[in-house]
Amino acid sequence: MSDKKVIEVKNLVKEYKELRAVDDISFDVYEKEIFGLLGPNGSGKSTTINSILSLLKYSSGNISIFGKEMTPDAYDIKRDIGVIFQDVAVFQELTVYENIDYFCGLYIRDKKQRKQCIEDAIELVSIGDYKKFYPKQLSGGLLRRLNIACGIAHKPKLIFLDEPTVAVDPQSRNSILEGIKKLRDDGATIVYTTHYMEEVEQICDRIIIIDKGKIIASGTRENLKKLAKIEERITVEIKKMDKEKLEGFKKLEKVTDVSYEGHTLVVSFSGGKNNIANMIDHLRNNNFSYRRVYSERPTLNDVFLELTGKELRD
Amino acid sequence: MTVFNAFLKVIKKNLGTIILYTVIVVFFAAINSRTDDSSTQFVGEKPDVMIVNLDKGTELSGNFEKYLTDNTNKTEISGGDEAVSDALFYREISCVITIPKGYEKTVLEGKTPEIEIKSAGTQNSAFVKNIVSSYIRTQNAFASSGENKAEIIKSVNSALSQKASVAITSKLNTGALTKLANYYIFSSYGLMSCILFIICIVLTSFSETTIRKRTIISSMSYKKFSANLLLSCFTYALAVWILFVVLAYFMMGSIVFTMRGAAFMLNSFIFILTALSLSFMLSTFVPEKNAITGIVNVLTLGSSFLCGVFVPAAILPSWVLSIAKVLPSYWYVDSCNKLAEVENLRSNFMPIVINMGILIGFGIVFAVLGIIVSGKKRKIE
Numbered sequence: 001m002s003d004k005k006v007i008e009v010k011n012l013v014k015e016y017k018e019l020r021a022v023d024d025i026s027f028d029v030y031e032k033e034i035f036g037l038l039g040p041n042g043s044g045k046s047t048t049i050n051s052i053l054s055l056l057k058y059s060s061g062n063i064s065i066f067g068k069e070m071t072p073d074a075y076d077i078k079r080d081i082g083v084i085f086q087d088v089a090v091f092q093e094l095t096v097y098e099n100i101d102y103f104c105g106l107y108i109r110d111k112k113q114r115k116q117c118i119e120d121a122i123e124l125v126s127i128g129d130y131k132k133f134y135p136k137q138l139s140g141g142l143l144r145r146l147n148i149a150c151g152i153a154h155k156p157k158l159i160f161l162d163e164p165t166v167a168v169d170p171q172s173r174n175s176i177l178e179g180i181k182k183l184r185d186d187g188a189t190i191v192y193t194t195h196y197m198e199e200v201e202q203i204c205d206r207i208i209i210i211d212k213g214k215i216i217a218s219g220t221r222e223n224l225k226k227l228a229k230i231e232e233r234i235t236v237e238i239k240k241m242d243k244e245k246l247e248g249f250k251k252l253e254k255v256t257d258v259s260y261e262g263h264t265l266v267v268s269f270s271g272g273k274n275n276i277a278n279m280i281d282h283l284r285n286n287n288f289s290y291r292r293v294y295s296e297r298p299t300l301n302d303v304f305l306e307l308t309g310k311e312l313r314d
Numbered sequence: 315m316t317v318f319n320a321f322l323k324v325i326k327k328n329l330g331t332i333i334l335y336t337v338i339v340v341f342f343a344a345i346n347s348r349t350d351d352s353s354t355q356f357v358g359e360k361p362d363v364m365i366v367n368l369d370k371g372t373e374l375s376g377n378f379e380k381y382l383t384d385n386t387n388k389t390e391i392s393g394g395d396e397a398v399s400d401a402l403f404y405r406e407i408s409c410v411i412t413i414p415k416g417y418e419k420t421v422l423e424g425k426t427p428e429i430e431i432k433s434a435g436t437q438n439s440a441f442v443k444n445i446v447s448s449y450i451r452t453q454n455a456f457a458s459s460g461e462n463k464a465e466i467i468k469s470v471n472s473a474l475s476q477k478a479s480v481a482i483t484s485k486l487n488t489g490a491l492t493k494l495a496n497y498y499i500f501s502s503y504g505l506m507s508c509i510l511f512i513i514c515i516v517l518t519s520f521s522e523t524t525i526r527k528r529t530i531i532s533s534m535s536y537k538k539f540s541a542n543l544l545l546s547c548f549t550y551a552l553a554v555w556i557l558f559v560v561l562a563y564f565m566m567g568s569i570v571f572t573m574r575g576a577a578f579m580l581n582s583f584i585f586i587l588t589a590l591s592l593s594f595m596l597s598t599f600v601p602e603k604n605a606i607t608g609i610v611n612v613l614t615l616g617s618s619f620l621c622g623v624f625v626p627a628a629i630l631p632s633w634v635l636s637i638a639k640v641l642p643s644y645w646y647v648d649s650c651n652k653l654a655e656v657e658n659l660r661s662n663f664m665p666i667v668i669n670m671g672i673l674i675g676f677g678i679v680f681a682v683l684g685i686i687v688s689g690k691k692r693k694i695e
């Protein structure tokens with residue numbers, strides 16, 4: 001990540017008739033970072049991206065990309081942008097290879113150069129075995145990968161990915177996330193939207209969290225995690241539990257919350273160092289028969305919960 | 315080239331459909347030329363014709379009727395309109411000629427009477443139409459020079475007896491022309507199917523919201539993209555048209571490239587432009603791709619039936635034909651029929667030009683509707 005700004009968004013507002021889908025959002029994206037746009041369904045992520053790309057007429061605000069004002073006919077800017085939309089956009093009549101060839105051809109006219117680009121894109125999302133397949137014949141995950149290949153084959157410097165992993169199997173998801181990291185390592189700047197916490201935690205350098213069109217938090221993932229009140233969460237599988245015994249856990253040091261459901265006990269701590277040791281002592285002293293014990297650091301979900309009082313995922 | 319290449323690939327994927335429609339057309343054209351071959355044997359003989367004289371008792375209509383009776387095989391069909399229409403359909407008779415009421419009066423006023431000829435679309439009927447128009451023209455020439463009834467009859471009869479052989483061996487090769495006309499009429503079904511089907515599929519693909527978004531965000535300007543797409547569609551339609559013209563040449567030979575053949579070609583060229591425009595409009599209306607095959611089939615089959623592509627227009631009930639007038643195919647077919655019948659193309663070209671104008675009008679209306687609807691669709695944001 002450098003300190004060169006690739007995107008500058010200032011006071012972006014997009015209103016649909018009565019709804020303020022994007023409500024005065026400002027942020028910068030720096031060169032060679034993976035910038036995460038995190039928010040629940042309907043929070044305005046896609047609207048923000050479509051406005052940045054001039055695909056939508058936004059109500060007010062300023063947007064510049066590569067230091068130039070972004071407009072619908074800023075073709076010199078568009079040349080260096082790649083977009084992967086939320087919905088898969090491919091031709092049913094064309095094969096995997098032909099689809100990538102077509103979309104890449106909108107940017108690169110030279111045949112030889114294009115061929116190399118297509119091969120690189122196919123390799124990046126590892127769909128080499130499916131070159132001659134038609135979209136109908138691909139699984140959901142492979143289709144998503146093809147969708148990505150179509151968006152990045154022309155080697156853009158700035159890439160937007162709008163929820164590229166929705167409804168995707170874990171294998172494809174990992175392949176996609178690895179691919180994105182590789183693109184960044186090769187020098188691209190990436191704007192990534194999702195409503196999956198884990199993904200943001202896994203790959204994003206900086207993050208903004210939006211809810212109802214407003215930015216409710218921003219920073220690096222470490223910065224953001226500090227916003228969560230809890231520091232550690234310990235989960236234990238316990239066969240039996242009663243109310244009295246549950247209350248007992250609350251007396252442990254720095255415990256903020258205790259819950260028991262479906263043989264699983266979850267205890268949250270606001271800080272402290274020996275939480276796990278204390279926990280195990282407590283379990284032994286009270287003759288609990290327990291199986292697994294594991295500890296987690298707080299997630300962005302906790303941050304979101306803390307900030308909005310609701311879970312990120314429904 | 316990118317757009318055109320994608321277009322070609324879509325065509326390749328649907329080549330089967332194109333071949334199917336082409337084979338249908340060739341097949342029917344082949345059948346058509348066979349039936350006509352068998353009827354050629356009868357050309358030397360007189361065609362079976364039913365004559366209805368509504369101006370009975372007048373000398374001029376009497377003479378005309380006699381002339382017709384001499385030159386054809388006069389046949390009576392009893393049993394009313396339906397029986398007549400059946401007789402036409404089964405080709406028991408070639409034509410029904412109706413001499414209108416007030417025929418003599420019209421002639422004496424120096425005007426041209428309207429002779430109604432219902433035909434079964436065979437080459438015999440083209441022959442009948444020729445002798446009728448030849449009689450009426452000759453008669454008209456004497457009538458307008460101020461001769462009285464008796465003089466008219468005498469002059470016409472002597473003029474026509476000299477011309478009798480000329481009429482039959484007139485330069486117009488009616489048999490081949492009828493074949494050509496039938497081919498062009500039938501090929502309209504193939505042309506329309508091939509163009510509507512492929513162009514609709516391509517255009518709906520390209521204008522699907524997500525794909526359109528990808529196109530807009532690319533570094534190719536949308537104007538350039540649209541121009542490319544339009545050009546690709548036109549090139550495809552042109553190729554289909556050339557295919558059908560070449561097929562006509564293989565099946566019917568050099569008549570395809572005579573003056574009259576060229577008029578048929580022009581007519582069908584204008585028809586493909588209208589079909590292109592119609593496909594564009596359809597593509598903005600179709601709810602989803604899967605519906606295209608159904609919609610296109612209903613449209614092409616329906617309009618082909620109504621407009622007299624599969625059965626000769628002349629034997630369709632008049633209410634069907636008046637409905638058919640709102641369809642482009644009607645005007646196309648009408649031009650083909652006229653082109654096969656008129657003896658002197660140059661002096662009778664106007665009605666055909668008007669038909670072509672109507673076809674172009676249809677094309678413009680479809681295009682404008684398409685632009686309005688696609689504009690509305692785009693505004694949803």
Ligand SMILES: Nc1ncnc2c1ncn2[C@@H]1O[C@H](COP(=O)(O)OP(=O)(O)OP(=O)(O)O)[C@@H](O)[C@H]1O
Pocket residue numbers: 016017019021039040041042043044045046047048086163195694695
């Ligand atoms: N064309 C439109 N007309 C009216 N309202 C719209 C339109 N498009 C989106 N919205 C509304 O704007 C809000 C933001 O939508 P947007 O698609 O940007 O959310 P999102 O964060 O991308 O959600 P998701 O995770 O479901 O993709 C939603 O409440 C949505 O209903």
Ligand SMILES: [Mg+2]
Pocket residue numbers: 045046047086162163
């Ligand atoms: Mg979205």
